[in-house]
Amino acid sequence: MSDQHLPEHVSGDDAGSDLEPIRDPGLPEHQWRPTDVDPKAEKRAERQVAILFGLSALSTFLFLVSYFTFKVGDEWDSSLGLGVSNVALGGTFGAALLFIGAGIIQWARKLMADHEMVEMRHPAASSEEDREATLAALQAGLEESGIARRPLIRNSLIGSVALLGAPAVVLLRDLGPLPGDKLKHTVWKPNMRLVRDVVGTPIKASDIEIGDLINGAPEALFPTEENGYPEIEGVELQAEKAKGAIIVVRIEPDELQPGRGRENWDVDGIVCYSKICTHVGCPISLYERTTHHVLCPCHQSTFDLADSARVIFGPAARPLPQLPLGVDDEGYLIARSDFLEPVGPSFWERDSKDIGNQGEADV
Amino acid sequence: MSIDTSKVAESNRSSAATAAKPNRAGSVALWADERLGLGTAMKKNLRKVFPDHWSFMLGEIALWSFVVLLLSGVFLTLWFKPSMGEVTYQGSYDALRGIPMSEAFASSLHISFDVRGGLLMRQMHHWAAMLFVASMMVHLLRVYFTGAFRKPRELNWVIGSLLLLLGTLEGFTGYSLPDDLLSGTGIRAADGFMKSIPVVGTYLSFFLFGGEFPGDAIIPRLYIIHVLLIPGLLLGLIAAHMLLLVYHKHTQWPGPGRTEQNVVGYPMLPVYAAKAGGFFFIVFGITAVMGGLLTINPVWKFGPYDPTKVTAGSQPDWYMGWPDGALRIMPGIESHLFGHTIAWNVFLPIIVLPGLMFTILAALPFLESWITGDKREHHLLERPRNAPTRTALMVALMTFYGLLWAAGGNDIIAIKLHASINAITYFMRVAVFVGPLLAFAITRRWCISLQRHDEQKLLHGYETGIIMRSAEGGYSERHLPISESAAYTLTARDDDEVYVPETKVDENGVAAPVGRLDALRGKLSALWFADNVQRPTRDEIEEARHHFEHELEGGHDEHAALESSESVKH
Numbered sequence: 040m041s042d043q044h045l046p047e048h049v050s051g052d053d054a055g056s057d058l059e060p061i062r063d064p065g066l067p068e069h070q071w072r073p074t075d076v077d078p079k080a081e082k083r084a085e086r087q088v089a090i091l092f093g094l095s096a097l098s099t100f101l102f103l104v105s106y107f108t109f110k111v112g113d114e115w116d117s118s119l120g121l122g123v124s125n126v127a128l129g130g131t132f133g134a135a136l137l138f139i140g141a142g143i144i145q146w147a148r149k150l151m152a153d154h155e156m157v158e159m160r161h162p163a164a165s166s167e168e169d170r171e172a173t174l175a176a177l178q179a180g181l182e183e184s185g186i187a188r189r190p191l192i193r194n195s196l197i198g199s200v201a202l203l204g205a206p207a208v209v210l211l212r213d214l215g216p217l218p219g220d221k222l223k224h225t226v227w228k229p230n231m232r233l234v235r236d237v238v239g240t241p242i243k244a245s246d247i248e249i250g251d252l253i254n255g256a257p258e259a260l261f262p263t264e265e266n267g268y269p270e271i272e273g274v275e276l277q278a279e280k281a282k283g284a285i286i287v288v289r290i291e292p293d294e295l296q297p298g299r300g301r302e303n304w305d306v307d308g309i310v311c312y313s314k315i316c317t318h319v320g321c322p323i324s325l326y327e328r329t330t331h332h333v334l335c336p337c338h339q340s341t342f343d344l345a346d347s348a349r350v351i352f353g354p355a356a357r358p359l360p361q362l363p364l365g366v367d368d369e370g371y372l373i374a375r376s377d378f379l380e381p382v383g384p385s386f387w388e389r390d391s392k393d394i395g396n397q398g399e400a401d402v
Numbered sequence: 403m404s405i406d407t408s409k410v411a412e413s414n415r416s417s418a419a420t421a422a423k424p425n426r427a428g429s430v431a432l433w434a435d436e437r438l439g440l441g442t443a444m445k446k447n448l449r450k451v452f453p454d455h456w457s458f459m460l461g462e463i464a465l466w467s468f469v470v471l472l473l474s475g476v477f478l479t480l481w482f483k484p485s486m487g488e489v490t491y492q493g494s495y496d497a498l499r500g501i502p503m504s505e506a507f508a509s510s511l512h513i514s515f516d517v518r519g520g521l522l523m524r525q526m527h528h529w530a531a532m533l534f535v536a537s538m539m540v541h542l543l544r545v546y547f548t549g550a551f552r553k554p555r556e557l558n559w560v561i562g563s564l565l566l567l568l569g570t571l572e573g574f575t576g577y578s579l580p581d582d583l584l585s586g587t588g589i590r591a592a593d594g595f596m597k598s599i600p601v602v603g604t605y606l607s608f609f610l611f612g613g614e615f616p617g618d619a620i621i622p623r624l625y626i627i628h629v630l631l632i633p634g635l636l637l638g639l640i641a642a643h644m645l646l647l648v649y650h651k652h653t654q655w656p657g658p659g660r661t662e663q664n665v666v667g668y669p670m671l672p673v674y675a676a677k678a679g680g681f682f683f684i685v686f687g688i689t690a691v692m693g694g695l696l697t698i699n700p701v702w703k704f705g706p707y708d709p710t711k712v713t714a715g716s717q718p719d720w721y722m723g724w725p726d727g728a729l730r731i732m733p734g735i736e737s738h739l740f741g742h743t744i745a746w747n748v749f750l751p752i753i754v755l756p757g758l759m760f761t762i763l764a765a766l767p768f769l770e771s772w773i774t775g776d777k778r779e780h781h782l783l784e785r786p787r788n789a790p791t792r793t794a795l796m797v798a799l800m801t802f803y804g805l806l807w808a809a810g811g812n813d814i815i816a817i818k819l820h821a822s823i824n825a826i827t828y829f830m831r832v833a834v835f836v837g838p839l840l841a842f843a844i845t846r847r848w849c850i851s852l853q854r855h856d857e858q859k860l861l862h863g864y865e866t867g868i869i870m871r872s873a874e875g876g877y878s879e880r881h882l883p884i885s886e887s888a889a890y891t892l893t894a895r896d897d898d899e900v901y902v903p904e905t906k907v908d909e910n911g912v913a914a915p916v917g918r919l920d921a922l923r924g925k926l927s928a929l930w931f932a933d934n935v936q937r938p939t940r941d942e943i944e945e946a947r948h949h950f951e952h953e954l955e956g957g958h959d960e961h962a963a964l965e966s967s968e969s970v971k972h
Contacts, residue, residue: 059893059894059940060893060937060938060939060940060942060943061886061889061890061893061940061943062890063658063659063661063890063894064658064659064886064887064890065658065659066658066659066660066666067658067659067887106518106519109518111494111515111516111517111518111520111521112493112494112495112515112516120697121694121695121697122521124518124519124521125521125522125525125693125694126694126695127694128518128519128522128694129522129525129526129690129691129692129693129694129695130691130694130695132522132687132690132694133687133688133689133690133691133692133693133694134687134691135687136683136684136686136687136690137683137684137687137688137691138687139680139683139687140680140681140682140683140684140686140687141680141684142680143676143677143679143680143683144676144677144680144681144684146676146680147672147673147676147677147680148677151672151673151676152672152673153668153673155666155667155668156449156451156666156667156668156669157451157659157664157665157666158450158451158651158664158665158666159663159664159665160651160662160663160664160665160781162554162779163554163649163650163779164554211609214609214610214612214619215608215609215610215611215612215613215617215619216608216613217605217608218604218605218607218608221614222604222614236710254710256710272488273488273618274486274613274616274617274618277616277617277709278613278614278615278616278617280708280709280710281590281614281615281616281709281710282614284709284710314710318594318734318747318748319590319591319593319594319595319598319729319748320590320591320593320594320615321587321590321591321712321716322709322710322711322712323712324711324712324714325714336712336713336714336715336716336813337587337591337712337716338726338729338730339730339812339813339823339827340734350734352824352827353730353734353827354729354730354731354732354733354734354747354748354751355734355747356734356735356736356745356747357734357736383594384593384594384597384598384745384748385597385598385736385743385744385745385748386597386598386603386604386607386743386745387597387599387600387601387602387603387604387742387743387744388604388742388743389742389743390738390741390742390743391738391741391743
């Protein structure tokens with residue numbers, strides 16, 4: 040192991056060092072540690088290491104005791120809300136590990152030989168002979184395969200292997216259905232009642248005070264025998280919920296500035312918008328009644344509900360889609376149609392013409 | 403081995419090391435060697451030398467936290483059910499009992515409240531993930547600022563960048579799994595991100611979600627990506643990262659006896675193995691204590707995912723914060739063309755920007771070596787101050803990152819500081835462009851000042867703090883020369899060589915014009931090194947030494963001495 044030989048005080052006479060402003064003084068002399076020269080210090084370090092390992096064993100024992108003593112679930116918020124079991128298990132397990140780590144490191148620092156060694160480096164590149172030998176071997180291999188001389192074989196192989204990419208892609212086709220026009224429609228239909236989102240009770244226009252904001256949903260998501268909507272559950276329910284969610288607010292009618300063609304979409308100042316942000320699709324939620332502004336908590340897009348939910352701040356580019364409202368015979372709020380534009384975030388196939396009458400509000 | 407171990411702790415060797423008859427361990431080793439040839443493979447590596455410096459430990463934190471992630475992750479898979487099937491919760495946690503939720507969320511609650519040590523493992527797993535990404539980033543900065551990415555280690559830099567990217571994605575897929583309100587909101591936003599991709603976005607979304615958002619496929623699919631696909635890639639890349647580290651041998655700081663040709667440090671067995679192995683237990687132990695004492699991601703407080711609900715202050719894990727910040731400050735720009743929509747407000751900050759940033763990151767070593775024209779191997783680390791432009795470049799990138807990260811918390815900043823969120827957002831829109839430029843300029847000049855300081859120390863010594871009064875009544879501070887080894891360490895660096903485009907002269911003696919790209923390279927190279935302080939020559943140092951000797955003898959007229967030596971450089 041000649042390349043590991045440690046030359047004490049190399050007087051920097053390797054190539055090029057004459058050009059250095061200061062000569063390399065060489066490695067400093069090794070200093071003995073107290074534990075190397077003082078048997079007492081050595082014994083003390085040995086004891087310290089063993090004690091650390093012993094403390095680890097004790098911690099592990101306490102871990103086992105904690106595991107069988109403390110309950111989870113019932114006492115999940117004891118010990119400052121952290122759960123007594125969790126605190127005890129984490130503390131003892133952590134201690135058991137830390138003591139082992141500290142013991143090993145103490146051992147390495149105090150008792151293992153601390154001589155620095157020198158190893159020579161070699162260039163990362165392979166030697167010229169190796170390179171040539173490899174190239175020759177590669178050449179011979181290619182020569183013997185005849186790949187260069189038989190382009191017919193080579194090209195047909197390349198072609199057939201490349202074609203294998205097609206099954207790899209096609210096999211993924213059934214990951215999901217094609218989008219179709221699913222993003223362009225929601226469950227809303229003419230004359231469908233607006234209901235409260237948690238309990239599913241219909242909303243009476245006269246019950247809404249000015250300044251109120253109600254989180255609503257389409258009645259179709261709460262099917263009963265009475266309303267006759269078909270059962271809906273699972274994936275379909277979640278998808279329709281994710282698109283059909285609405286907010287209903289009542290604004291002082293003179294403060295309302297309806298968009299062109301939207302003059303009759305409100306009911307005495309009650310307007311309804313999609314709850315799904317047009318930025319990336321978070322449900323918007325923070326309403327400031329004095330300004331009629333509603334804020335999306337994800338990226339702070341702010342919409343003015345009195346002005347066709349125009350974007351007044353933040354990264355969203357489009358107003359919230361508005362749902363044209365009406366009232367049925369019993370005085371409950373109903374939709375007069377589906378949303379006239381896709382709800383939620385923008386996507387490639389979305390045509391701005393989809394907006395129909397709301398188109399002008401878009402600009 | 404010619405090491406003097408005469409005084410090394412006697413407990414290491416209570417008896418003389420004579421050739422004993424083969425014991426059981428010996429025969430096992432023999433058995434293995436006859437089949438695997440371990441002797442040859444281990445001959446050099448068992449005593450492989452690793453240089454010591456605290457900053458070399460940062461990558462180790464990443465490695466060990468990855469091991470903790472594997473261990474705690476396997477534990478979690480024993481109970482976690484990656485399914486979006488609806489169940490009614492009947493577990494120990496009162497507040498959610500009787501509420502319908504996905505099996506994924508119910509099993510997360512089960513792990514937290516009905517499996518002993520389950521909450522600990524969940525929190526350890528999450529903390530270790532934070533530690534993993536954070537330590538990779540800090541390790542990356544260390545490698546960059548010290549120039550450890552230079553030839554022959556550029557490919558390991560690229561592997562490291564990939565590890566950071568994959569680690570981030572692994573984190574995102576992981577915290578999305580419990581299907582709580584917060585993670586569901588993150589997935590919903592991710593759906594919006596995908597849909598913003600022109601032409602294929604909608605299809606990507608429908609294929610990934612198995613239909614329209616939220617579908618019932620996303621959790622199982624993210625699960626297999628999280629527990630098999632990305633960890634497999636991470637393991638492979640980490641193995642490659644370590645193998646290249648061993649092959650190239652570790653870089654080291656310059657110093658007496660430490661050159662480009664050697665590596666000085668402790669042998670793998672026993673010292674480095676013990677220190678690194680011990681450090682594994684430290685990292686593991688710290689994550690365990692954090693898991694026990696610091697609540698993280700309390701999904702039971704958020705409740706199950708409901709696409710119509712969201713909480714204020716919704717934020718991703720911190721390492722996803724910077725693209726989220728870009729998303730927040732991006733103006734709402736959208737194009738409508740021929741019946742199609744391009745959502746620039748989403749596509750640019752969340753799809754293009756991260757891709758661009760990672761490309762820039764991976765390309766940094768190649769960019770620098772192209773500009774400087776430096777094709778030499780480098781094994782000695784450089785102090786950040788000795789590469790002012792490089793250091794300033796990374797600080798500019800850090801500033802960009804940091805400002806975007808802060809923008810990702812613009813709502814929190816607004817609430818805590820009672821500031822206007824609009825004002826913060828408008829400020830950030832400008833600051834992300836101006837801030838990095840300022841940071842670049844300041845850092846570069848700062849580095850050059852530090853270089854001047856080093857030069858002062860070399861030529862004029864250090865400030866002793868002793869104030870002397872001369873016969874004329876003037877006051878001056880006494881300077882003393884720094885030690886030989888300190889002086890050597892300061893000068894052990896490369897001279898800067900500006901790349902000069904070669905003008906090719908044809909046989910008629912007419913110089914061909916320099917290519918445009920080559921000319922640009924020459925200009926960039928000149929700018930790269932502009933104003934750097936070059937180390938003093940041997941003569942200058944000799945001269946400075948004479949001054950000192952003169953000073954120490956004479957002890958006065960210091961002022962004049964300083965003045966004359968100051969005019970030597972610059």
